[in-house]
Amino acid sequence: MTAPRTPPATVPLTQLASVIRSKNSGPFELTLDIMFKRETDYLFLKNSGVFTPGLFASLYGVEPDQVLRVIHFDPACAVKATMVRPVPSGGPGDTDVYGAQQHAPLLGLQVPAPPTVPEAHPPHGPAREQGKGRACH
Amino acid sequence: MTSGGGACDPCPKDAAEVGPAHTADPGGPAHPRRQAQFKVLSPTAILGYGFPVESFARGMARRPDLIAVDAGSTDPGPYYLGMGKSFTNRAAVKRDLEIMLEGALGAAIPLVIGSAGGCGAREHVEWTRAILEEIARERSHRFRMAIVWADIPRVAVMGALRDGRIRQVSAAVALTPEALGRTDRIVAQMGVEPLIAALDGPRGGLLDWSSDKSPDGPLDVILAGRSYDPAPFAAPAIRAGFDPGLALHMGKILECAAIAATPGSGADSVLGTLEADSFVLEALDPGRRFTKTSAAAHTLYEKSDPYRLPGPGGMLDLTAARFIEVGDGTVRVTGSRFVPDDLYTIKLEGAALVGYRTVSIAGIRDPGLIAQIDSVLEKVRELAARAAPQVGSPRLFFHLYGRDAIMGPREPLRDRLPHELGLIIEALAPTQDQADTLCAFARSTLLHYGYPGRISTAGNLAFLYSPSDMPAGPVFEFSVYHLMEVDDPLAPFPIEFCQVGE
Numbered sequence A: 001m002t003a004p005r006t007p008p009a010t011v012p013l014t015q016l017a018s019v020i021r022s023k024n025s026g027p028f029e030l031t032l033d034i035m036f037k038r039e040t041d042y043l044f045l046k047n048s049g050v051f052t053p054g055l056f057a058s059l060y061g062v063e064p065d066q067v068l069r070v071i072h073f074d075p076a077c078a079v080k081a082t083m084v085r086p087v088p089s090g091g092p093g094d095t096d097v098y099g100a101q102q103h104a105p106l107l108g109l110q111v112p113a114p115p116t117v118p119e120a121h122p123p124h125g126p127a128r129e130q131g132k133g134r135a136c137h
Numbered sequence B: 001m002t003s004g005g006g007a008c009d010p011c012p013k014d015a016a017e018v019g020p021a022h023t024a025d026p027g028g029p030a031h032p033r034r035q036a037q038f039k040v041l042s043p044t045a046i047l048g049y050g051f052p053v054e055s056f057a058r059g060m061a062r063r064p065d066l067i068a069v070d071a072g073s074t075d076p077g078p079y080y081l082g083m084g085k086s087f088t089n090r091a092a093v094k095r096d097l098e099i100m101l102e103g104a105l106g107a108a109i110p111l112v113i114g115s116a117g118g119c120g121a122r123e124h125v126e127w128t129r130a131i132l133e134e135i136a137r138e139r140s141h142r143f144r145m146a147i148v149w150a151d152i153p154r155v156a157v158m159g160a161l162r163d164g165r166i167r168q169v170s171a172a173v174a175l176t177p178e179a180l181g182r183t184d185r186i187v188a189q190m191g192v193e194p195l196i197a198a199l200d201g202p203r204g205g206l207l208d209w210s211s212d213k214s215p216d217g218p219l220d221v222i223l224a225g226r227s228y229d230p231a232p233f234a235a236p237a238i239r240a241g242f243d244p245g246l247a248l249h250m251g252k253i254l255e256c257a258a259i260a261a262t263p264g265s266g267a268d269s270v271l272g273t274l275e276a277d278s279f280v281l282e283a284l285d286p287g288r289r290f291t292k293t294s295a296a297a298h299t300l301y302e303k304s305d306p307y308r309l310p311g312p313g314g315m316l317d318l319t320a321a322r323f324i325e326v327g328d329g330t331v332r333v334t335g336s337r338f339v340p341d342d343l344y345t346i347k348l349e350g351a352a353l354v355g356y357r358t359v360s361i362a363g364i365r366d367p368g369l370i371a372q373i374d375s376v377l378e379k380v381r382e383l384a385a386r387a388a389p390q391v392g393s394p395r396l397f398f399h400l401y402g403r404d405a406i407m408g409p410r411e412p413l414r415d416r417l418p419h420e421l422g423l424i425i426e427a428l429a430p431t432q433d434q435a436d437t438l439c440a441f442a443r444s445t446l447l448h449y450g451y452p453g454r455i456s457t458a459g460n461l462a463f464l465y466s467p468s469d470m471p472a473g474p475v476f477e478f479s480v481y482h483l484m485e486v487d488d489p490l491a492p493f494p495i496e497f498c499q500v501g502e
Helices: A040-047 A053-060 A126-130 B053-061 B079-083 B089-105 B122-140 B154-162 B178-180 B192-200 B229-237 B242-252 B293-297 B365-371 B373-386 B431-449
Strands: A008-012 A016-026 A029-036 A067-073 A076-084 A110-111 B038-042 B066-070 B111-112 B141-148 B184-188 B219-223 B270-274 B280-283 B308-313 B314-317 B324-326 B332-336 B336-340 B347-364 B393-401 B421-427 B469-485 B493-499
Touching: A029 A040, A029 B293, A040 B347, A053 A067, A053 A076, A110 A126, B038 B053, B038 B242, B053 B089, B053 B314, B066 B089, B066 B229, B079 B347, B079 B469, B089 B111, B089 B122, B122 B141, B122 B219, B122 B421, B122 B493, B141 B192, B154 B178, B154 B184, B154 B469, B178 B184, B178 B219, B178 B324, B184 B469, B192 B219, B192 B229, B192 B242, B192 B493, B219 B229, B229 B242, B242 B270, B242 B280, B242 B314, B242 B332, B293 B324, B293 B332, B324 B493, B347 B431, B365 B373, B373 B393, B373 B431, B421 B431, B431 B469
Parallel strands: B038 B066, B066 B111, B111 B219, B141 B219
Antiparallel strands: A008 A110, A016 A029, A029 A076, A067 A076, B038 B270, B141 B493, B184 B347, B270 B280, B280 B332, B308 B314, B314 B336, B324 B332, B347 B421, B347 B469, B393 B421
């Protein structure tokens, strides 16, 4: 009975990615990695140009010049964004010495939907996070 | 230098503390390549993280040419460098070293330990050396060891700063004489050259590696201070004539051991086999394997640019690198290139004391207080500053777990009200006493603060512990994280040769 639905314009990043993580890149930088499950999705989003310094700056509420570089790394179907740490690792006022828990803003990100979309509910964490209906900034 | 029972004895004077007159060019093989393969066994991601003996034994059965291990990282923060302490556990490091040493001595292959003690400063190297000496005593081992020191005197850095030979790197602030003045301990990441010189031995490589155990024979253990992570894995292979780009890239992956395999683990062993134009990665636990993606993905880890990895003396260029699955859970990598720099630089690391910390941990469950927590904490901050006037330039931090303690102003869900909050009051002051005082004032003021609409008048905080306040000791910051130009890649890293065990 269901009529064919028009594909959605956007999908949660968590539906396409297998890894979303943050980590120090040295004590003064924070680097974010997004790895995709399918090469087609990775290439689709790479070509869509959605991952820009401006995107990461708005997600994290910082000036674009704080995002040092965004790199697409084909061998791992991965996007990497590197930002200036607000406080150097382990210094006064730092809140995450390894920088390993700074990825959450990416979990709510909506990205352009590729022509076909993999299964809607990944088995763990990220699905729950985006399921709260939080819009991307 | 320690000299008690079975300790490291100094070598003849002419050899001690001097790097042999041998300079390897990482851009080209140091020696002609005489073997088809060079196998490197990486037991664990960090010395002291452990590994299954079965994996290690499988690796040894493959007759490796080298056992190498990275002991260091800047990830745990500046405290360990500042204090000269290891971030790893002594008993765990000893257990790992016992197995590696047994394997290396039994097979007559070198064991190379990089960034000893976690940060690779003199105290960290001495700490590791004492463990090795203890093992030698207990197990009646006798072996030859080279120690490569990585401490850089502050005057040398000051001179380089004056001469314009210090370069800023990453997002670190510019180095100033003031910051240098506050920094007691500075190390530099060594490249492969000092390690190759150490492997060459006190006679500068005049003796064949395969010669027997004469006093002048080959080195059994290289104990290195702060090292570029891949260098302990790559140096012996480059010395044996293999391509520096491939050797360094293989080292880059092997230094994290099975973290680069799938499922990943920081506490399991892997083997790398270097050939003339490629290298092969394999996991040593049958439950793990390398895949094209796991190997390539690891290249991203903790790096800001996966294509260009700068290191001592040059850059590892991976733009042409290819990852190919060759069956049985192994991956072959080709195309990695080393591009030498015009000017050789080494990366300096230093940590400066910024004060002392005291913390108090408490929970808040009252919705009325949670709803106005920011204005209450602001008031407490004012009152505490007034009540503790003797404290010079103190800093008070309130960390609110359950709201934004992890991401601070970057937290997208900052405005959502939780039903409970975890609060850490952190006082930072020039002395421990002053930090204790400031923390105590902030804690007692907040405990009994009468905020508007308060109905819970017996106290605002659920303390987790008695005592509520904990002096947490010295606090450091990374004050030096810069590149220094050097004329000779060996000169900053003195080598000491010695014999361990009776």
